[in-house]
Amino acid sequence: MSPRPISTVTTDLVVAPAGTLVRDEDEAYVRRVCEEIERQWALELKNAHTKRAYRRCVGNWFDWTLDNGVSPLAARRQHSAQWSADLQEVLGASAVNQALSAMNSWYEYGLDEYPQAFEIEHTPWRKKHRVETSDESQTLGLDKEEAQRLRAMSWEYGAADAAVIEILLGMGLRSAELEAANVASYGGARGHRTLQIVRKRTKKQTLVVPPDAARALDEHLARRPGRRDGDALVLCADGKRLTNRRIAGIVQRCCRAARIDKALSPHGLRHTCATLMLDAGVPLRKVQRFLGHADPRTTNRYDLARHDLDGSPVYDLAGYLAKA
Template sequence: MTGELSIPVQGGALATPQEYVDFTEAWLANRRLSANTRDAYRRDVRGYLSWCGEHGVEPLQARFTHVNEYGRWLESCVDQRTGRTIAATTVARKLSGLSSWYEFLHKLGMIPANPVTGADRPSVERDHSATIGMSPGEVDALLRAAADDSPRHHALLTLLADLGLRVGEVCKLDLTDLGHERGHRTVRFSGKGGKPRRRALAPGTAAALDHYLQQRAAQVHVAVEDLSGPVFVSESGRALDRHAVFRLVRRLAERAGIPSAAQLSPHSLRHAFATTARGEGVPLEDVQDAMGHADPRTTRRYDRDRHNLDRDPSYAIWAARARRGNAS
């Protein structure tokens, strides 16, 4: 947090920066969240408190008008990764987390009401995903580029593509998470909210993973079964982080000649997993289970996004014009 905050709360007491840290940690401890989500919420609250300090707003006396002002400020901020202003979905997520934080303080009796409740939140389109998707052919091209690059990168992107895992889930995989169950090669991991999950590895996925682990074991002169620690490690032996995977996807997508390479992310492979599975006739509920979506509406969003493009009337208009041109 930037600067010192001296903020009167109910009863005339003062809340110090450390007390706000304590409030936030207590709030997070009362929610079932993954470590990555907790970190994101911490950053969001810290950013809001910094904004309050810079604008002379007392957080525990904030009104919905202050939250509106903060929301408009967020909308004007530039995302350093993209060079564009922050997406409406990101602003909505930050305000949602802030609302939960305030609601927790309200239940503790620290504030009379949640100021985010009456705030004007950005409208978020629910009919399609903001993630730039990929066609099956583009995924194939990306995996070929990964195979040419290194066994590690091929195994990593194959897991993302074939299982539709979140990048954080893949980065946290440990070798003890790999196993065999009822004739299947499997991987166990913690999903969103810390929920334990299990997925099967298809033959090609398992082969890519085995090839990488065999190479890794040979480099340190041990048997594969004697390897330990994270599944995917850097040259220094530390677990790969999501930022490294983000850069990897874009670098290999550019090498593969994918037109949208500069806009892709690891989540693009998760998006492609959902749309490809539905295109191959996999039932919606099976895709929902595989992706770990608690709400089927989240899975349907990917499906609608696929149909919105595949069934765009512009293709019919173009085809009709082409037929007329050929007939004349």
């Protein structure tokens, strides 16, 4: 069976009003159409470096929209805004703006050359989705050497502090996610140590716990023989649950001891986790999915991808940090 021409793309797709793909088989077809437009669009880009960067960015946009059950051919401005917000948790302002510019360029070309292929008349990109750039980073993070020093110093304060640092840095958790984690959420699956957390909007995700974080948790929990499943995963020295303020205090104390002259926040360790994963060669989309950036409207057919333990980027990061 020969592929349908681009001109017929909207004749039999089942697309909901918000651009959501209804049938599974539509995804493969939409991706094929988008990639064909992308190949033609790339011929218009003269600079080889820009072409590589833009094609990578547009490919990430296709992955993000389709992972969230949305057709790129019918994406709205709210999708562009959410993608921009998700990228900002992983990339710097300049890289986010480059991705948005690439996406906008693809839409301008596609809507001009293949208007019949789209369910929209205008690009979903808006100027307000751009990130303001400045000489100072919006989120402070650590380089590899600083991260190694911080991890080593955290063990000087005991297993609880080490667990906090290892989890925030090695797994990229938000403070609220660590606060909410209970003893029962820590376990194992498929030969991995795992932690089930609750992301934003009550979405659950199971993550691999890297070896050093697991060692810190095991040591900390071993000192709490009377613990119950509903108890906090990590307790402070006074036996109370972690709070955002207490987590920030642990991060700042360990930074001072490691002679890291940065006003680092817990979110800065999440930023560091993402940056170092990218430095370790983990693909951007894999980092985004690991950090829980998929839209909550993602359909159930992506559950297995989100819970892929064997290929967790936690292992890539752990190996990268273990190298001198």
